[in-house]
Every structure is written in C-alpha cells, then in structure tokens.
Amino acid sequence: MGEWKRHRILMVSDFFYPNFGGVENHIYYLSQCLLKLGHKVVVMTHAYNNRSGVRYMTGGLKVYYVPWKPFLMQNTFPTFYGTLPIVRTILIREKISLVHGHQAFSTLCHEALMHARTMGYKVVFTDHSLYGFADAGSIHMNKVLQFTLAEVSQAICVSHTSKENTVLRSGLPPEKVFVIPNAVDTAMFKPAPERLSSHEIVIVVISRLVYRKGADLLVEVIPEVRFIVGGDGPKRVRLEEMREKHSLQDRVEMLGAVQHSQVRSVLITGHIFLNSSLTEAFCIAILEAASCGLLTVSTRVGGVPEVLPDDMIVLAKPDPSDMVQAIKKAISILPKIDPQEMHNRMKELYNWHDVAKRTEIVYDRALKCSNQNLLQRLSRYLSCGAWAGKLFCLVMIIDFLLWHLLQLWKPAEDIEEVPDFILSHDQDKGISWDNENQSLR
Known part of the structure; x- marks a missing residue:
C-alpha cells in the first residue's frame, strides 16, 4: 500500500x-x-x-x-x-x-x-x-x-x-x-431470537418526554392501544396523569429513563415502534427500531420521510386521530413483516x-x-x-x-x-x- x-x-x-x-x-x-x-x-x-x-x-x-x-x-x-x-x-x-x-x-x-x-x-x-x-x-x-x-x-x-x-x-x-x-450499529440492535406472538400487539415508545418529541401527542393516542413507554422528561407527569385518569395501569408500562445499553432489550418486547416527534432532522431511534425488526409508525415531520423505505414505516400527520389510524394500518400489515429480513436490509442501508x-x-x-x-x-x-x-x-x-x-x-x-x-x-x-x-x- x-x-x-x-x-x-x-x-x-x-x-x-x-x-x-x-x-x-x-x-x-x-x-x-x-x-x-x-x-x-x-x-x-x-x-x-x-x-x-x-x-x-x-x-x-x-x-x-x-x-x-x-x-x-x-x-x-x-x-x-x-x-x-x-x-x-x-x-x-x-x-x-x-x-x-x-x-x-x-x-x-x-x-x-x-x-x-x-x-x-x-x-x-x-x-x-x-x-x-x-x-x-x-x-x-x-x-x-x-x-x-x-x-x-x-x-x-x-x-x-x-x-x-x-x-x-x-x-x-x-x-x-x-x-x-x-x-445504526446493527451488531447491537438485532431482532429477538424468536418471533413474538401476535396475540397481543405491543407498541414501544423510547424518547425524551418533552414537547419537541411529541409527548403531548402521546397523551391523546395512548388510551387507544397498549404501550411500553421508555424515557423521562418534564412531560412524564402528563403521561402518568393520563394513565391514572383512564385506569390504564395494565396497558401502559412506564419504564422511566432507559440506558442506551438496555434499549434493544426494550425494543424486542414490542411489534411496533412509535415516534411522535413534532420536529426531527433524522431520528436515529427509528433506525434502531427497524434494525430490531419493528415496524415504525411516525409523524410525517422534518427528515423522517427520508429515513426508511415505505414498506418499513407508516407515516401520519401530527394529529391524534391520524396517528391512531396509522397504528391500525400498521397492525394490519404486521403479518407481512419479517424482522430478520428487515434487519438484513438495515445492514445494507445504513452503515457507520x-x-x-x-x-x-x-x-x-x-x-x-x-x-x-x-x-x-x-x-x-x-x-x-x-x-x-x-x-x-x-x-x-x-x-x-x-x-x-x-x-x-x-x-x-x-x-x-x-x-x-x-x-x-x-x-x-x-x-x-x-x-x-x-x-x-
């Protein structure tokens, strides 16, 4: 050389x-x-x-x-x-x-x-x-x-x-x-060894609970489906108040702050990843979720539409009713999603x-x-x-x-x-x- x-x-x-x-x-x-x-x-x-x-x-x-x-x-x-x-x-x-x-x-x-x-x-x-x-x-x-x-x-x-x-x-x-x-580090973010049962659909949210990340939007969407929410921030109180108001303790799990090393273990417990950001230049969290084989539902804001192919993401307006419709659409196409195939595609698409x-x-x-x-x-x-x-x-x-x-x-x-x-x-x-x-x- x-x-x-x-x-x-x-x-x-x-x-x-x-x-x-x-x-x-x-x-x-x-x-x-x-x-x-x-x-x-x-x-x-x-x-x-x-x-x-x-x-x-x-x-x-x-x-x-x-x-x-x-x-x-x-x-x-x-x-x-x-x-x-x-x-x-x-x-x-x-x-x-x-x-x-x-x-x-x-x-x-x-x-x-x-x-x-x-x-x-x-x-x-x-x-x-x-x-x-x-x-x-x-x-x-x-x-x-x-x-x-x-x-x-x-x-x-x-x-x-x-x-x-x-x-x-x-x-x-x-x-x-x-x-x-x-x-995304695809060596770290891998799908679960076995495909999850579709008997109960689990939606995962891992985000800072602040206004910019759409925490207020989550308050309106969560009562409709079952969620695992990882993250902390000033808007966490609103989410907990909503959970108490609608008696959703058995359907909404609040994890609090999640260490980066534990993000994958949280992601692989769900079927769908939800991003409710109101502004976003790119959103690495979407890449991490897709690399773990999760179908993504996201607000159509900023650079998000550029991140994933259309068959890996369902986009919606930053509006509660439109987000719920997008989640329903995502649930309907979940049987077509192969987590391992999605992971392999992410390896080719995004590499440090x-x-x-x-x-x-x-x-x-x-x-x-x-x-x-x-x-x-x-x-x-x-x-x-x-x-x-x-x-x-x-x-x-x-x-x-x-x-x-x-x-x-x-x-x-x-x-x-x-x-x-x-x-x-x-x-x-x-x-x-x-x-x-x-x-x-």
Missing part, C-alpha cells in the same frame, strides 16, 4: 458521553470508524459531574473533558474568548489539522470553530437538528449560526430537509453543504463505516480550501447584516488580537506535543500506523 496521509481531527460538541442522544452516538461511532480508517480523532466536550480531564475510550479515542460546567440543557455558558487558551493548547498538543463541530445549539462548538478559524485551521460543521424562523429563540440561534458558518470550510447535514433548513438559516452556499445520514468514508471525502475537500488573511475573512462577516456584520467583525478582530497575545505569552514551541496513540495491526487489511513517517503502511 502506498503512502497515505491521515487527517488529525478534533471533534467538538457540548453533547457527548456519558450523556446519551443522537448527537452523542453520531460523534462516537463516526470517531471510531475514522480511527479504523487510520485517522487521528480527539473529542473535546465539557465536564460531566466528576468526569473531567483526559479520558481514553474504545479504540484509543481520546476525550478532553474541559473543566466547564453546563448551565442549560447540557450547554456551557457562552464566554466568547474564555475557551481560546484551552482550544489553542489542544490543537497544538494533538497536532490537529481540522476541527469538526457538531450541533447548532452547542456553545462549545461555536466557540471552538471561531477560534480555529482565527488560528488558520480548516473547520467542518455538522447540523443535527431543525430550527424555525419566526420565534425569538430561533431568530437568535439563526444569527449565531450565520456568524459561525460565515467561514466554515464545509458543512454536513443528516438529511436533505436538514440541508435546506441549514442553508436558509445560515446563508451558506448549497454547494458547501453535504448530506450524510446517520447510521460508509458514513465515515463519506465524511472523509468532506475533510479532503475542506483541506483544499484556500487560506485567507484577516481582511478577506472580515468581508464575509460584514455581509451578515448592517449591524450584526460590524459586531461580528469586532468579535473576530478581538479574537485575533487575543490569539497573538497568547502566542507572545506562551509560544507554540513551549506547548509539549503528545505522542500519538499507536494503532494495533489490522490483520484483515494489513494496515498499521507508521509513527515515524506519519503514514499508513
């Missing part, structure tokens, strides 16, 4: 393990597959309770849990420049060549991408959610996203609907935005190794983008608005000055570079990492 230069990637987000969710899983599985491809991957996130400092995960994945505590929905408090010293240190210590930020709602992601561009690094951003345009929160977030993505090298969205949403919100040229869907290879292409394109001086970069920020553009320019100028002050105070030569994690020999591909020549052999 000829010499091949690898990427050195810093993944940044407020959302990572031990917290669980779609973004956390995406970063972890993508990082593991990139490591197997021979790239160096380091993750930066904030501290979780007593988890702080540097940790190593499976495959030599290095995680920096920086000593910032979350203040709202696992997000750190915006500091603008407070993270500059530690971001700079990590970039130099790990000899990073590219920074990959995840999730528009992540404060740490926005700040790291801003600092990385100031220091001349190429940056890639992945958007995992959909946002509106009219409410105050969305208007604020969209302006922040416009600022962050003004200089992004390339961007990734998890669905075509998400791409359209991101392009409209940020003003990014569509040719800079790529669609790379999520995937394929996601990593497609992401690798985006990295290649990002590194080919031309470098620009400060004046050329500021012109992009001026286009963000009459007042906002000037404010963004001021923020970047201050960031640039602080970076140069840091260089004077602590030159890059004084920051010790850490040795690379030595990859074990890959018996199947005959690949190992040559630490001296910085190439695969």
Whole structure:
C-alpha cells in the first residue's frame, strides 16, 4: 500500500458521553470508524459531574473533558474568548489539522470553530437538528449560526430537509453543504431470537418526554392501544396523569429513563415502534427500531420521510386521530413483516463505516480550501447584516488580537506535543500506523 496521509481531527460538541442522544452516538461511532480508517480523532466536550480531564475510550479515542460546567440543557455558558487558551493548547498538543463541530445549539462548538478559524485551521460543521424562523429563540440561534458558518470550510447535514433548513438559516452556499445520514450499529440492535406472538400487539415508545418529541401527542393516542413507554422528561407527569385518569395501569408500562445499553432489550418486547416527534432532522431511534425488526409508525415531520423505505414505516400527520389510524394500518400489515429480513436490509442501508468514508471525502475537500488573511475573512462577516456584520467583525478582530497575545505569552514551541496513540495491526487489511513517517503502511 502506498503512502497515505491521515487527517488529525478534533471533534467538538457540548453533547457527548456519558450523556446519551443522537448527537452523542453520531460523534462516537463516526470517531471510531475514522480511527479504523487510520485517522487521528480527539473529542473535546465539557465536564460531566466528576468526569473531567483526559479520558481514553474504545479504540484509543481520546476525550478532553474541559473543566466547564453546563448551565442549560447540557450547554456551557457562552464566554466568547474564555475557551481560546484551552482550544489553542489542544490543537497544538494533538497536532490537529481540522476541527469538526457538531450541533447548532452547542456553545462549545461555536466557540471552538471561531477560534480555529482565527488560528488558520480548516473547520467542518455538522447540523443535527431543525430550527424555525419566526420565534425569538430561533431568530437568535439563526444569527449565531450565520456568524459561525460565515467561514466554515464545509458543512454536513443528516438529511436533505436538514440541508435546506441549514442553508436558509445560515446563508451558506448549497454547494458547501453535504448530506450524510446517520447510521445504526446493527451488531447491537438485532431482532429477538424468536418471533413474538401476535396475540397481543405491543407498541414501544423510547424518547425524551418533552414537547419537541411529541409527548403531548402521546397523551391523546395512548388510551387507544397498549404501550411500553421508555424515557423521562418534564412531560412524564402528563403521561402518568393520563394513565391514572383512564385506569390504564395494565396497558401502559412506564419504564422511566432507559440506558442506551438496555434499549434493544426494550425494543424486542414490542411489534411496533412509535415516534411522535413534532420536529426531527433524522431520528436515529427509528433506525434502531427497524434494525430490531419493528415496524415504525411516525409523524410525517422534518427528515423522517427520508429515513426508511415505505414498506418499513407508516407515516401520519401530527394529529391524534391520524396517528391512531396509522397504528391500525400498521397492525394490519404486521403479518407481512419479517424482522430478520428487515434487519438484513438495515445492514445494507445504513452503515457507520460508509458514513465515515463519506465524511472523509468532506475533510479532503475542506483541506483544499484556500487560506485567507484577516481582511478577506472580515468581508464575509460584514455581509451578515448592517449591524450584526460590524459586531461580528469586532468579535473576530478581538479574537485575533487575543490569539497573538497568547502566542507572545506562551509560544507554540513551549506547548509539549503528545505522542500519538499507536494503532494495533489490522490483520484483515494489513494496515498499521507508521509513527515515524506519519503514514499508513
């Protein structure tokens, strides 16, 4: 095999393990597959309770849990420049060549991408959610996203609907935005060894019990059928009140928060998986359920219609009566569903190794983008608005000055570079990492 230069990637987000969710899983599985491809991957996130400092995960994945505590929905408090010293240190210590930020709602992601561009690094951003345009929160977030993505090298969205949403919100040229869907670990999510009896149909819901995930919609739908509900959140009280009101204790089982390692054991107890989200860019939960052989009933929102073939999912409007009709339709076609066949199809449709290879292409394109001086970069920020553009320019100028002050105070030569994690020999591909020549052999 000829010499091949690898990427050195810093993944940044407020959302990572031990917290669980779609973004956390995406970063972890993508990082593991990139490591197997021979790239160096380091993750930066904030501290979780007593988890702080540097940790190593499976495959030599290095995680920096920086000593910032979350203040709202696992997000750190915006500091603008407070993270500059530690971001700079990590970039130099790990000899990073590219920074990959995840999730528009992540404060740490926005700040790291801003600092990385100031220091001349190429940056890639992945958007995992959909946002509106009219409410105050969305208007604020969209302006922040416009600022962050003004200089992004390339961007990734998890669905075509998400791409359209991101392009409209940020003003990014569509040719800079790529669609790379999520995937599922089919080795973990497998059907039950024996097909379940159809004497009593069981519908499974595993979701955060919040408004965005359609918890209020569930309250209207559940009295009609039997459910197993896994998940926790502020809307759990409404579900329990509904169960008491209709005396459904024998038909509605509330499991509370379910650990990710236990999700499969809950899924294989049911026949149908119900997703009642009111907004969704992709929905990994649907993939996990389909991989376990469950037929899915879901609201027709966001990127959900793009996720599964028509014979694996029944879509409905986010309306209680329409959801009940969709569930009845799903029950009628259940006898035609072969869980093992569905699992095998999911293996072919969604694979994390394929996601990593497609992401690798985006990295290649990002590194080919031309470098620009400060004046050329500021012109992009001026286009963000009459007042906002000037404010963004001021923020970047201050960031640039602080970076140069840091260089004077602590030159890059004084920051010790850490040795690379030595990859074990890959018996199947005959690949190992040559630490001296910085190439695969």
